[in-house]
Amino acid sequence: MSQKIFVSAKEVAERAGVSRSAVSRTFTPGASVSKETRRRVMEAAEALGYHVNHLARGLMRNESxxxxxxxxxxxxxxxxxxxxxxxxxxxxxxxxxxxxxxxxxxxxxxxxxxxxxxxxxxxxxxxxxxxxxxxxxxxxxxxxxxxxxxxxxxxxxxxxxxxRDQEAARRAFIAFQRAGCRSFAFANSDVGTPSLMAREEGFCAAGREFGVDVTVERFGPTRYQSGVVLAQRLLTREVRPDAIFCVNDLLACGVMDTARHQFRLAVPDDLCVVGFDDIEQSSWSSYQLTTFAQPxxxxxxxxxxxxxxxxxxxxxxxxxxxxxxxxxxxxxx
Amino acid sequence: MSQKIFVSAKEVAERAGVSRSAVSRTFTPGASVSKETRRRVMEAAEALGYHVNHLARGLMRNESxxxxxxxxxxxxxxxxxxxxxxxxxxxxxxxxxxxxxxxxxxxxxxxxxxxxxxxxxxxxxxxxxxxxxxxxxxxxxxxxxxxxxxxxxxxxxxxxxxxRDQEAARRAFIAFQRAGCRSFAFANSDVGTPSLMAREEGFCAAGREFGVDVTVERFGPTRYQSGVVLAQRLLTREVRPDAIFCVNDLLACGVMDTARHQFRLAVPDDLCVVGFDDIEQSSWSSYQLTTFAQPxxxxxxxxxxxxxxxxxxxxxxxxxxxxxxxxxxxxxx
DNA sequence: CAAACCTTTGCACACGGTTGCAAGAGCGGG
DNA sequence: CCCGCTCTTGCAACCGTGTGCAAAGGTTTG
Missing domain, CATH: 3.40.50.2300 (Response regulator)
Structure with missing residues (x-):
């Protein structure tokens, strides 16, 4: 490792003909320095390329x-x-x-x-x-x-x-119902993070509330490829769901792509999909995904x-x- | 700002009944410490939750x-x-x-x-x-x-x-030619970064080499929305290009989506597209984009x-x- | 047993800043 | 002219760590 040689306040002080404290005060907002001293310090600092050492400052101030x-x-x-x-x-x-x-x-x-x-x-x-x-x-x-x-x-x-994951999940359910969907599914990852589980629980709870069965499938991380697998599992079921709430958008993209390209289903005519996060891709015209926006x-x-x-x-x-x-x-x- | 009170080597030294140097040496690989001293220091450090202060260490070692x-x-x-x-x-x-x-x-x-x-x-x-x-x-x-x-x-x-941007651009041109394309276009952003310009120049140079005209259009940042605009401009030209090399994948996604959904063109049958970067989205089944992978x-x-x-x-x-x-x-x- | 050697340990200084304190400078008022 | 006030400035101590140096202690060797 090569030697580093940054310029220090001492050097600036020497060049400006003042004490090291004066240099420090110049770079400390609110400290007492005369106009003239500040000018000379700034000039020397500029010439030497001096920058306050944040490591040392953090050490003193106890705030990095x-x-x-x-x-x-x-x-x-x-x-x-x-x-x-x-x-x-x-x-x-x-x-x-x-x-x-x-x-x-x-x-x-x-x-x-x-x-x-x-x-x-x-x-x-x-x-x-x-x-x-x-x-x-x-x-x-x-x-x-x-x-x-x-x-x-x-x-x-x-x-x-x-x-408010549960609340959002309930809204998704109601949106599906209004769209006339009959068979509901939740596509989750299997990582089981509490906030992801809350979305699942909220969706299932809404199902119970309205007296409708909800199919739940879990697989992989919260990524596109998991969506592909989940869609394959869900869409080959005896009663094919016509509404899938996906635990996040990435996964929803995988679900949509698979539904369309592999199962030749039309979204939203044959299948309604809702995601979560509102990532940029959701607004792309291939997806036009209805989703919950993270603030x-x-x-x-x-x-x-x-x-x-x-x-x-x-x-x-x-x-x-x-x-x-x-x-x-x-x-x- | 609340006061921070991290435990220091001094406190560890006191608790372990050794000097501060011994503590420092314990946490410095290769330093000379006896087995027994190290044990006592480690024990005290563990109990107090001591962690070497990297700011101070960085200050001394001149390596942060x-x-x-x-x-x-x-x-x-x-x-x-x-x-x-x-x-x-x-x-x-x-x-x-x-x-x-x-x-x-x-x-x-x-x-x-x-x-x-x-x-x-x-x-x-x-x-x-x-x-x-x-x-x-x-x-x-x-x-x-x-x-x-x-x-x-x-x-x-x-x-x-x-x-090797220019080389890649040339390869893209040749790929288009092999696919039987007749009318070539380059979709660029207008930020003009040298590496982006190199791709454009490489593509145009290949055009000159093979005696073919290349249409160049530039707009916006290297993002999806710019691709949308660029596709609209390119695909409404008198001679519609059947090959578009996009300066990056994000932009290529915008181009593909617009070509398909707004102009009802089939990719790759009516229009061939090549991108650059190989972002994850390029492998999604909606795009299946042929592209150059950044290593x-x-x-x-x-x-x-x-x-x-x-x-x-x-x-x-x-x-x-x-x-x-x-x-x-x-x-x- | 003494000498030579190695290992371990504490002291003290260094790193580059900040800041309390006291002294000095400048100045106006009585 | 002197007193008291304000503003500025340097000194020195401190933050938490690393490390050269010398001394101490232990071990090996002749």
Whole structure:
């Protein structure tokens, strides 16, 4: 590894003919520096290419400005969009995102949080997996903020942002009913995350409420290929469903494609489909998928703004509504 | 902002009844510590929840372990995939990704690099935009590594990873010709990034080589919606093209959807389409797009492995080939 | 048994900033 | 002219860690 030689405040001070403190004060908003001193410092800093060392500053101030994003499968459209929104809001709040990939295993979420502690991150935002309670307790005890998005399980001291999944699922059911559907199915992944299960339960509960049977099929991760498999299973059943609520859009795209190309079914005439997330692809003219929109920007805003609020000892819940975006994968609308 | 109170090596030392140096040595691979001391330190550290402060360590070692990824529109499929691959490789190399969003403006790339300097990042990887030479010079002078992916312009001391765009474009042309196409078009965005322009030039050059006219249309960013507009423009021309090479897959999806749904053309029978990137959506059965695959994983691997190699003064080029993935948007194959 | 050697350990300084404190400068009012 | 006030500035201590150096202790060798 080659030697790094960044310019330090000392060098700037020497060139400007002032003390190191003066340099520090020049770059500290609200500190007491005369106009003339500031000018000379800035000039020297400019000439030397000086930039405050955030590591050292973070060490002193006990505030690194770093916020860790803990994510797996970050190239998934919904996740990528959320990451983008959060990073934008963080930047507006003069903070910076550190990205930790937890693709390897579930245990790596714990590793990720330890890393966040090592870098003395001001906060961690968990988008995937669920960290062990002992770790989250350590975070909170150390004064690190913690945000859990769509994780559902409770953690003391953390902000938990969730959607009203069950309510949305019920709305999907009613939409299908209004479209005149008779045979209902739910296409789920088999990962069993609480928020995904809540959608399933909400849909089944609506079925019971209206006295209608709901077929449930679960397979694979929440991806396109799982949708393909699920469609193959559901559409070869004795009574073929004419309404499928998919646990997310990616999977719904797989379902739609398979229904159309492999089973020669017309959407929405032969089969109605509703998804969840409202990823960009859902609006493409091949899909025109009716789906529930995750309020991505509001989630990001809420998470980031909470970071600068005073800390409370117990956790805090934030439930948001996913609005139904009507397109063309359900009749009527 | 609430006070953070992380446990320090001093506290661990006190509890374990050793000096602070012993604690530091315990967590420094290769340092000289007796088995017994290490055991007692580890025990105390475990009990207190101690984690080495990477800010302080980075300050001392002059090596933060941080690598900045500078990206705009990071929710784009290709970008998101690349980010994921890089973050995975970085993690394997015991480094960590810092994500800097440059959506705002081109100047923000410079701001991003300054931020990277402030955090004393070991390296910066630029995926979007082109930083000013004065900034990249400062980076290199400071001993920070710099990787430019698909940026094309040269910068001293940096690693530049590019694809053989022109060669790929020529291959696309030949594929169209073999499929019996007569009227060729290139659908480009109007952002004019060198690598995008290279694809256009390569395609046009092939046209000249074979004595065939090539229609070029440029519009908007490299996104789906631009593809929609470009298809509308191209397919209403007096001589309708029966072969369109799209500057990237996202745009190609827009072109295909518009050709099929708005112009009722069959792909590949009435119109052949080739894209670039090989994003996941290209393999979906609605598209089955023939396209050039970016060697995402190899790019990530190359970039990360270069970071741990000794520094050379002048820049280094790395040109990779984008392989053609045959699917069903071109006849024959 | 002494000398030479190796391992382990603590001290003290360094890294690059921030900040409380006190001293100095400048200035107006009585 | 002196007192008191405000503004500015340098000194020095501190944040949490790594590491060269020397001393201490233990072990091997002759």
């Amino acid at each position: 400005g770093i916020v860790c994003l803990i994510v797996s499968e970050m190239d998934t459209p919904y996740r990528a969009t959320l990451i983008r929104a959060i990073s934008r809001h963080l930047q507006n709040a003069s903070k910076i995102a550190m990205l930790i990939n937890t693709d390897r295993s579930d245990a790596s979420v714990d590793e990720a949080l330890k890393l966040a502690i090592s870098y003395r991150a001001d906060a961690s935002i968990v988008l995937s997996g669920m960290p062990d309670k002992s770790i989250t307790d350590l975070c909170v005890k150390s004064g690190q903020r913690l945000v859990l998005i769509n994780r559902d399980e409770e953690r003391a001291g953390a902000l938990m942002i969730n959607l 991505v920007d509001r989630i990001a805003e809420e998470a980031v703004s909470w970071l600068s609020q005073p800390m409370t000892d117990d956790g805090q819940f934030c439930r948001m509504t996913a609005d139904l975006v009507w397109r063309k994968s359900v009749r009527g609308g | 372990g941080i690598v900045c990824l500078i990206v705009s529109e990071m929710d784009t499929p290709y970008r998101a995939t690349l980010i994921r691959a890089i973050s995975r490789h970085l993690q394997n190399a015991s480094k960590i990704a810092m994500l800097i969003n440059t959506d705002r403006s081109d100047a923000s790339v410079d701001e991003a690099l300054k931020l990277a300097i402030s955090y004393r990042a070991d390296a910066s990887i630029v995926l979007s935009g082109m930083p000013d030479k004065s900034i990249t010079d400062l980076c290199v002078k400071s001993g920070q590594r710099l990787v430019l992916i698909n940026r094309d312009e040269e910068r001293a001391g940096a690693l530049m990873i590019n694809l 995402v994983d190899r790019i990530a691997e190359e970039a990360v492995s270069w970071l741990s190699q000794p520094m050379t003064d002048d820049g280094q080029f790395c040109r990779m080939t984008a392989d053609l993935v045959w699917r069903k948007s071109v006849r024959g194959g």
